[in-house]
Amino acid sequence: MTRHNQSSVSEFLLLGLPIWMENQGIFYTLFLGMYLTTVLGNLLIILLIRLDSRLHTPMYFFLSHLALTDVSFASVIAPKMLMNMQSQSQSVSYAGCISQVYFFLFFGDLDSFLLTSMAYDRYVAICHPLHYTTIMSQSLCFLLVVVSWVLSCASALLHTLLLARLSFCGGNSLPHFFCDLSALLKLSSSDTTVNELVIMTVGVVVITLPFICILVSYGHIGATILRVPSTRGICKALSTCGSHLSVVSLYYGAIIGLYFFPSSSNSNDKDVIVAILYTLVTPMLNPFIYSLRNRDMKGALENMFSRGIFSP
Numbered sequence: 001m002t003r004h005n006q007s008s009v010s011e012f013l014l015l016g017l018p019i020w021m022e023n024q025g026i027f028y029t030l031f032l033g034m035y036l037t038t039v040l041g042n043l044l045i046i047l048l049i050r051l052d053s054r055l056h057t058p059m060y061f062f063l064s065h066l067a068l069t070d071v072s073f074a075s076v077i078a079p080k081m082l083m084n085m086q087s088q089s090q091s092v093s094y095a096g097c098i099s100q101v102y103f104f105l106f107f108g109d110l111d112s113f114l115l116t117s118m119a120y121d122r123y124v125a126i127c128h129p130l131h132y133t134t135i136m137s138q139s140l141c142f143l144l145v146v147v148s149w150v151l152s153c154a155s156a157l158l159h160t161l162l163l164a165r166l167s168f169c170g171g172n173s174l175p176h177f178f179c180d181l182s183a184l185l186k187l188s189s190s191d192t193t194v195n196e197l198v199i200m201t202v203g204v205v206v207i208t209l210p211f212i213c214i215l216v217s218y219g220h221i222g223a224t225i226l227r228v229p230s231t232r233g234i235c236k237a238l239s240t241c242g243s244h245l246s247v248v249s250l251y252y253g254a255i256i257g258l259y260f261f262p263s264s265s266n267s268n269d270k271d272v273i274v275a276i277l278y279t280l281v282t283p284m285l286n287p288f289i290y291s292l293r294n295r296d297m298k299g300a301l302e303n304m305f306s307r308g309i310f311s312p
Contacts, residue, residue, distance in 0.1 A: 009168040012097050012184075014090045015175045016081075018272060028085045034284050035078040041287030042067035045297070052300040058136040059125070062118045063290060065145055066247075069114060070283035073107035076100060077178045077279045084177070097179040098164055105181065106156035108278075109206040113148035115248055116210040120144075122241050123217040127224045155202050162198060166190040176272060178279070211252055218245070246289045247282075254278035 019027055045067040049055045080100070084090050092100070124135050159181060166188040176183045181199070185192045221241060254277045290297055 009094055009172045011091045011093050011172065012179065012187075013173045014084060014092055014177055014179075015173055016084060016090055016177045017276075024085055028082060031078065031085075031280060032082055034280050035074060035082065038074045038078075038280070038284040038287075039071055041284065042071045044301075045287050045290060048297060048300045048304065052303065055296060055300055058121050058141045059118065060296075061141050062114055062121060062145070065148075066111065066114045066118070067287070069107050069110050070286055072103070073111065074280060074283045076103045076107060081177045092179065097184070098160060100179045101163060101181055101184065102156050102160040104178070105159055106152050109152035109155050110148055111251060112206055112210045113152060114145075115244070115251060116213050117141075117144040117148065118244050119214040119217040119248070122244060123220055126221050126241070151206065155206050158198060158202065159195075162195050166192065166195070176275070178275070180271075180275070207255060214248055243290045247286055250282045250285060251278065254282065 017027065046064050049060045049064045077100075080092065080096075121136055125132050128135060163181065163184060166185075167190045168184075168187060169189040171187065174180070174183045174187060185195055218241070254274055
């Protein structure tokens, strides 16, 4: 029996954003600008880290991977959403929807693991500065990134395989602007108990535990700063950790708002708005956060322009 017969659905209809038809053009221009800013800003960060030898450190090694993940994460959602807004065609094939779920989960989980690795790097830098180069070796940094990729791939693959076994014999309309896993589970005519159990279990590994590790890391950082309360030490810690804390707050704040304060079954507007926040707004803001609040990044950018990198 083919997959088409199993699911009885060859495509899904994405109901899109809760905006009036006459405002489609304005929001299309806005979201297109946000997506282009996300791509160009994060690619600029990768380029700066690649070209400036002063940025060849563990922190910027993780940041380059985070920037690449943000570009990929936004690219999973934004192009299809913009295409649907422009063409007024809301359909997405069954295979395309399943693929979007996989890559959305993969890059979302990878973001969580990379932010945790960056928190550990900041913990070592502030709490164990004399042993920083020994602890944060090149091999450890590479290992942390590889483990992050492997765990994210395994998590996304597990969810996708469990989703692919479900049947969709009823309606095919998704009240969202992309193929959201929770929306697909509500639409399925099969028993989704196993899927929901796996979501809760795996969610602890890829979201809750990394978040706890980040809180513990910054708890130790705060305790270390308070033991030697000096204005210079506090300013150095804020400059070192401020950008990362801002990104963590945006990322986990959206997740907490979506999953700990769920919307009513009658309205999905809040879920859609929060999804816009973590799929488009957060990846777009990350380059600004790291470039405007980071002296090294601003220095590298000024150095690039002063050397005429962008001139013919």
